[in-house]
Amino acid sequence: MNWLSPKGSRRRDLLLMPMIGLLTITVISVTAELLARTRFYESPTNLNACLDDSDPTQGVRGKPNTVCHEKGLESADVEYRLDAKGYRSDTEPGPKQPAVYRIVLIGSSVAMGERVQLKDSIAALLAPRLSALTGRKIEVYNEAMAWGFARNASLRFQDALDVKPDLILWIVTPLDIARSEQTLVRLVDTTPTGSGVELLKNTILHDFRKYGGEIVIGQALRYYLYDFQSADESVRSSLQGKSADDESGFLRVAQGPVWQEHWADFTGHAQEMLARARAAGIPMAVAFAPNRVEAAMISVGSWAKDYDPYGIDSRLHRVVAADGGIFIELLPRFSNVADAQRFYLPIDGHPTTAGYAFLTDALVEQLTAGTIPALGAHAAGGT
Amino acid sequence: MNLDGASIQFVGFGLATAVLINLRQLPRWRFTVLFASSVLFVASLGGDFRSFLPLAGFLAFGYLGLLLIRKQIWKALPLSIIALILIYAWLKKYTILPEASFLSFAYLTVGLSYIFFRVLHLLIESGQDEDRPHIGIGAYLLYTLNFTTLVSGPIQRFDEFERETPYLDIGVVATQLERIVVGFFKVNILAMLLHAVQQDALADLAHPLSQAVKLSAAFRLAVVYPFFLYANFSGYIDIVIALARLMRLELPENFDRPFSASSFLDFWNRWHITLSRWLKTYVYNSLLTALMRRVSDPRLHPYLGVLCFFVTFFLVGVWHGRTSEFIVFGILQGSGVAINKLWQVKLAKGVGNKRYRALAHKPLYIAFGRGLTFSWFAFTLFWFWGSWHEIDVAFGSLDLGAWLAVWLVIWLMATVILAAWESLRLKLLGMSVAGGPLFTHRYLRMMYASTLALLAFAITVLLNQAAPDIVYKAF
Secondary structure, three states: OOOOOOOHHHHHHHHHHHHHHHHHEEEEEHHHHHHHHOOOOOOOOOOHEEEEEOOOOOOEEEEOOEEEEEOOOOOEEEEEEOOOOOOOOOOOOOOOOOOOOOEEEEEEEEHHOOOHHHEEEEEEHHHHHHHHHHHHOOOEEOOOOOOHHHHOOOHHHHHHHOOOOOOOEEEEEEEHHOOOOOOOOOOOOOOOOOHHHHHHHHHHHHHHHHHOOOOHHHHHHHHHHHHOOHHHHHHHHHOOOOOOHHHHHHHHHOHHHHHHHHHHHHHHHHHHHHHHHHHHOOOOOEEOOOHHHHHHOOOOOOOOOOOOHHHHHHHHHHHHHHOOOOOOOHHHHHHHHHHHHHOOOOOOEEEEEHHHHHHHHHHHHHHHHHHOHHHOOOOOOOO | OOOOOOOHHHHHHHHHHHHHHHOOOOOHHHHHHHHHHHHHHHHHHHHHHHHHHHHHHHHHHHHHHHHHHHOOOOOOHHHHHHHHHHHHHHHOOOOOOOHHHHOOOOOOOOOOOHHHHHHHHHHHHHHOOOOOOOOOOHHHHHHHHOOHHHHHOOOOHHHHHOOOOOOOOHHOOOHHHHHHHHHHHHHHHHHHHHHHHHHHHHHHHHHOOOOHHHHHHHHHHHHHHHHHHHHHHHHHHHHHHHHHHOOOOOOOOOOHHHHHHHHHHHOOOOOOOOHHHHHHHHHHHHHHHHHHOHHHHHHHHHHHHHHHHHHHHHHHHHOOOOHHHHHHHHHHHHHHHHHHHHHHHHHHHHHHHHHHHHOOOOOHHHHHHHHHHHHHHHHHHHHOOOOOOHHHHHHOOHHHHHHHHHHHHHHHHHHHHHHHHHHHHHHHHHHHOOOOOOOOOOOOOOOOOOHHHHHHHHHHHHHOOOOOHHHHHHH
16 A cells, blocks of 8 residues: 555645644644643652751651651552651550560661551551461551661661660661662752763653653553563563663672672661660561562562572671571562562552552561561460 | 664664665665665674674575586585585574584574575575576675565565565655554564563463463463564564665565464465465475375375475474474474365365355354464464473463363454454445545554554653564574
8 A cells, every 4th residue: 555645635745744643643642641640640749848857967857746748650649647756657655565565667668658558558567467466466666767778777776776676677678778878869950861862862851841841641651561561571671771780780690889889888787787786685687678670570480690689688688697687588478479560669669558568468477487486476475 | 783673773774774775776876785784784783703604604605505506516406405404403503403513602693594595595496497597696695684684584585686676756655654663563562562461471370370360361371472473573574674665675575464364274375474485385386296296196186285284384383493392383383284274175075166165255164264273373372482391381270171161262252353353344444535445544544653653652762661572583
């Protein structure tokens, strides 16, 4: 079939055809953008309004007795209500009752339960599940906080010791290691980077954002695409073009100098906290929660020879065990599920409600399996 | 540069070559630009100098064979063919050969299968036709290394390659640009989505899930792969045919709506047409002629056709890969075509030719045949995409009864859905406006192509999503 126009209309078609093409593209783009904005929008307020980073010696802390609302592109509107100590918890720990086993949860956004309501966070789910299994009253106080990477966790560590817990549970994610030294980052306008087509693309997107606001359709497309991808493809597209220094670099067998530095920073803070916990006579457990691509890799069960999703677990295990900490292994559980990447928001990367529930189940399973003797399934009774 | 797939870079490279070629109308100019582009293309695929040597040696051997045949050296044709097949199997590391004999360094094999067919074709044609004009080294290299057909075909005959340059006008250019957009969308978007569904289904079968979920996964796994393969392969072929046409080079078509085929024999007239045509010409016809000379009883001649079909399509299957999975794939292809032929022979014999022809034209017979053809092809593809381990996981996840039920449902659904699609397609094509059929009107096609281009751009460039590799590149 040929596009050749009938003789009489050739000149008209030379103008008309490109216009039809442009009009089609414009109509589809505008309609898709308007439709996308009905679901994928961000609230003008966010969690950062409840955070105080004015004192570098204190790191990022929650502002006591504040309430913030945040709707991320992919998530629902979530309330962050901080208590008098600046933590996301509905019960402040008073003096510990003798029959109660108290756990303090520390860590960053995943440990805090970012992107989900308080009732769906690990801290809220963990206490009743552990109580039901062990037959003893267990309370979990959530001292984890967004941006609570290793340095910030260390700066707030005295708060954890002060409530005299029976166990300090630190949930570590790859970002906690990659951003060990990072404190709160306020978003600033950045100049586009890259070269060639990449630079052109980034410049167009940058200028669109600067003068026309956020293009939501791009994010919506990305969301649906990532959500649709199988675990295998999810891994492929997440690692495509990424260098060993990227945030996914921890998945590599041979880690580059940037990641070696991250590990050194992280290990320093981890050793310091483990030593303080040991000095206070409080056991400290560290659990590693994978990110989306790592969970997908484990779910698939095979990966390229340059990668090892379990490598970070082994290394973290060594760091923790060397200083008398208890390491809690969660990764193998991800190999039992198909498409484990679906436990995470496709773009943002935080766990979904189902993801937090899955992580909690994995934690409960490990905590009651004898790793923590006081929490063994038949460990009802006093401390 | 990522040129060995249906990437933006590849399309850009092809369009740039087409623009350069069309700057001047001289055949020599076209030859020079296409040759230079093909050399650049091949250079972009390999690693160090050494990685090109095996391919260069293979091409040199092919040309030497041509020279020997031209000089009418004793047994040059059969010896060249046998040697070429052996070298090909050795370079492709077929598992039937001792592993210790293989070269230990990494070298370029992309496109080797397609070069093999082209060189073999030249050797056979030169041996059979003594008056055939000699092929110069330049024409030989351009024919074998032409970048539009190097990676995944289509397998073009030399006389087609040499044919006079077709005319290029604005209508042809627009049609080819539309075809590039459609092909790009098929490979980079449609195939990517279908691949995701297939991988998802395979993951479901590998994990401990309920029987209902596994039945659904088995259904998806079987049904989706043929469409993925079609989108992946035919999309790439669409791009290269259109690019070549813009270079004033006409490539043969490789697909003709294969899922409309009403029998497995018909299917192979519509799927990877240039491969089946090549093997029918050089294997089926030669073998059948040789056997008919030896078997004098004419009642047996139809059965010789059955045997020859089996051998030909067994080779089609085996050509696809060097592992034992592809031997099974070949047996299933050969069996499908042979049983199909046997059915035709027996039925025609049983009810008579006239009644058989009448039956074969009945819509219900065609619809069930179409459904069965699709189901059989989908079944055979398990040995095409899967390793023994994956095949074991897939078939081991459900018992025999459940799998039989899945295949029965696939057959019935394919029968109904493909028949409904054929009928709808005819109705849509029958709808007309003043200028002719509505759905092929240039304005509507402009809107359609613009929509696909927008989606493809958004997903591949803005979202930076890479589609699965071209499957046939690996063969």
